[in-house]
Amino acid sequence: MKISSNNNNSLFKYNNILSHSNVFEFVFIIGLIALPMLISNSYYRDWFVMAFIMAGASCAWNIIGGYAGMLSIGHAAFFGIGAYTSTLLYVRVGISPWLGLIAGALLSTIAAIVIGRATLRLKGTFFVLVTIAFCEVLRFTAIGWRSLTFGSMGITLVFKKNFFNMMWQGKTAYVLLTFGYLVFVYVFNKIIEKKKFGYYLVAIREDQDAACACGIPAAKIKTIGLMISAFLTSIGGSIYAQYVMYIEPDVVFDIMISVQLILIGILGGKGKAFGPIMGAIIIIPLSSFLRGSLANLSGLHGFVYGVALVLVIIFIPEGVYGRLYRFFNKNKKNIKNHVEGVM
Amino acid sequence: MIEVVNVTKRFGGLVAVNKMNIVVEKSEILGLIGPNGAGKTTLFNCIAGYFKVDDGLIKLDKKNITNLSSEEICKNGIARTFQAAKPFGDLTVRENIMVGAFNHTRKTKHAIEEAESCMEITGISHLANDTSKDLTLCDKKKMEICRALATKPKYILFDEVMAGLNPTEVQEIIILLRKLNSSGIGLVIIEHIMSAIMSISHRIIVMQDGALLAEGDPSYIASHPSVIEAYLGKGKEYA
Numbered sequence: 168m169k170i171s172s173n174n175n176n177s178l179f180k181y182n183n184i185l186s187h188s189n190v191f192e193f194v195f196i197i198g199l200i201a202l203p204m205l206i207s208n209s210y211y212r213d214w215f216v217m218a219f220i221m222a223g224a225s226c227a228w229n230i231i232g233g234y235a236g237m238l239s240i241g242h243a244a245f246f247g248i249g250a251y252t253s254t255l256l257y258v259r260v261g262i263s264p265w266l267g268l269i270a271g272a273l274l275s276t277i278a279a280i281v282i283g284r285a286t287l288r289l290k291g292t293f294f295v296l297v298t299i300a301f302c303e304v305l306r307f308t309a310i311g312w313r314s315l316t317f318g319s320m321g322i323t324l325v326f327k328k329n330f331f332n333m334m335w336q337g338k339t340a341y342v343l344l345t346f347g348y349l350v351f352v353y354v355f356n357k358i359i360e361k362k363k364f365g366y367y368l369v370a371i372r373e374d375q376d377a378a379c380a381c382g383i384p385a386a387k388i389k390t391i392g393l394m395i396s397a398f399l400t401s402i403g404g405s406i407y408a409q410y411v412m413y414i415e416p417d418v419v420f421d422i423m424i425s426v427q428l429i430l431i432g433i434l435g436g437k438g439k440a441f442g443p444i445m446g447a448i449i450i451i452p453l454s455s456f457l458r459g460s461l462a463n464l465s466g467l468h469g470f471v472y473g474v475a476l477v478l479v480i481i482f483i484p485e486g487v488y489g490r491l492y493r494f495f496n497k498n499k500k501n502i503k504n505h506v507e508g509v510m
Numbered sequence: 511m512i513e514v515v516n517v518t519k520r521f522g523g524l525v526a527v528n529k530m531n532i533v534v535e536k537s538e539i540l541g542l543i544g545p546n547g548a549g550k551t552t553l554f555n556c557i558a559g560y561f562k563v564d565d566g567l568i569k570l571d572k573k574n575i576t577n578l579s580s581e582e583i584c585k586n587g588i589a590r591t592f593q594a595a596k597p598f599g600d601l602t603v604r605e606n607i608m609v610g611a612f613n614h615t616r617k618t619k620h621a622i623e624e625a626e627s628c629m630e631i632t633g634i635s636h637l638a639n640d641t642s643k644d645l646t647l648c649d650k651k652k653m654e655i656c657r658a659l660a661t662k663p664k665y666i667l668f669d670e671v672m673a674g675l676n677p678t679e680v681q682e683i684i685i686l687l688r689k690l691n692s693s694g695i696g697l698v699i700i701e702h703i704m705s706a707i708m709s710i711s712h713r714i715i716v717m718q719d720g721a722l723l724a725e726g727d728p729s730y731i732a733s734h735p736s737v738i739e740a741y742l743g744k745g746k747e748y749a
Contacts, residue, residue, distance in 0.1 A: 361618055362618060363612045363616055363618065363621070366601075366605065366608060366609050366612060367609070367612065369598065369600065369601060370598045370601070370609045372600075373597075373598035373599050373600055373601065374596045374597070374598060374599075376560070376580075376592070376596060377592065377596035377597075377598065377657075378598075378609070379559075379560075379579070379580040379581045379584070380558065380580055380584060380589065380590050380591075380592070380658075381581075381584060381589075381609050381610045381612075381613055381657065381661055382581045382584035382585050382612075382613035382661055383581055383609070384579075384581045385581070438600070
């Protein structure tokens with residue numbers, strides 16, 4: 168009897184939704200949406216919209232890159248597929264970006280299946296290399312296939328205010344849309360984190376042999392992870408295209424997009440649902456601010472940005488939120504030990 | 511019953527396992543010993559699906575499981591531990607064991623309950639919230655045993671589960687293994703600590719150069735001349 172009551176107690180603690188870290192995350196997110204709604208300056212609002220898109224896409228990257236530890240340096244491929252599919256469907260056929268976004272996401276998922284089947288059975292660097300190569304292939308295809316994609320000229324969207332066109336006057340609607348996207352991906356991560364699938368991804372990252380010995384079909388789980396990740400990243404790409412209203416191959420298929428998604432994830436704390444949000448809210452304004460304030464010395468902003476990142480990676484390798492999370496959890500554990508000691 | 515029939519495994523020109531025949535009866539403790547390089551771990555890896563065998567058959571309860579992948583072997587009811595402990599370092603002990611329990615359930619709640627009861631059995635409940643990479647070697651090994659147990663196996667293969675432990679810890683593991691065995695799980699144990707393997711095994715198989723050298727109960731093995739020779743070299747007349 169005593170044992171079972173003990174068990175219930177620890178079960179309750181384990182599933183505690185009101186843990187310090189969850190409360191922190193919730194408050195932070197409320198703050199995130201409150202700020203741009205209160206600020207009317209559209210320059211700062213632009214920071215938030217970009218940070219929300221990149222945070223959402225980085226959360227999506229986190230599923231395969233963070234939880235499963237498969238370093239994809241080609242996520243711009245899915246971002247670009249999303250951007251180009253929705254935009255081309257809209258410009259060429261007149262299909263609403265709302266539907267184009269789903270079409271792009273499905274195309275990205277198919278691409279993920281191909282990459283996954285080809286590389287995820289193998290260990291080592293094959294996956295990383297193939298993701299880079301795949302993204303480059305798409306970039307050159309988008310440049311070369313002018314009759315479809317307008318090549319390097321890119322595609323400029325003509326502004327026609329309409330919900331159906333996913334275009335609005337002012338930034339408020341975009342803030343809400345991108346925030347909605349971010350929250351969707353974040354909550355999705357938060358849910359799988361405590362599900363069989365999430366645990367399987369982490370187990371594969373930590374030790375694939377041991378994971379297989381526990382009955383985990385590693386290649387299959389990783390492929391599904393990549394599919395979900397691609398699906399969600401692609402939606403970010405579509406929204407990005409509708410917000411910026413101009414896309415070209417060298418922007419959306421650029422490896423810098425991939426690198427930025429990874430940096431946001433690593434700086435914020437990969438393998439934690441909230442990590443990329445923290446990362447984006449630091450990196451996007453920082454890079455934008457540095458570019459503005461160090462404009463007279465060209466290249467200096469990149470240098471400062473790089474140094475800042477190196478310092479973070481040296482001193483807090485688990486990421487800013489990774490460190491905070493540990494802090495919250497340590498407190499919780501101390502309290503628990505204390506309670507047990509008293510009992 | 512695990513049946514290993516004429517299994518051969520080659521690495522290039524080297525025959526690591528040569529036409530081995532083993533039968534593991536339901537709920538027995540089978541010791542597997544032999545000098546370094548005898549092919550014990552290779553044989554384990556063949557049974558557990560980590561290596562493809564070049565020749566021969568492996569059957570579990572009459573079902574052919576030869577060359578299935580390791581996760582399918584686990585699904586069929588053979589769990590294993592590794593020579594070097596392989597915890598999922600960033601996860602807590604409870605979460606590690608939940609990963610094992612997910613082998614037979616989809617629900618997180620069931621997995622937690624299963625993990626709690628397995629931790630109860632293995633006596634590591636007090637470590638539940640600790641990060642597994644910070645554990646001592648002995649606790650890591652116990653956690654691995656617990657994780658294997660959580661997959662609900664019919665058999666567990668232990669690869670040098672007592673290596674590197676002090677005598678008190680070895681005793682704890684022996685008690686734990688007996689406990690698992692008495693609950694009906696068949697155990698196959700590779701071990702170099704002779705006192706441990708002799709006291710715990712019902713039956714012992716000795717391998718040398720990939721082949722069967724001797725088979726029998728512990729006292730028979732301990733006095734078997736060719737086993738002594740394999741371990742200590744050829745005896746002098748006066749030895």
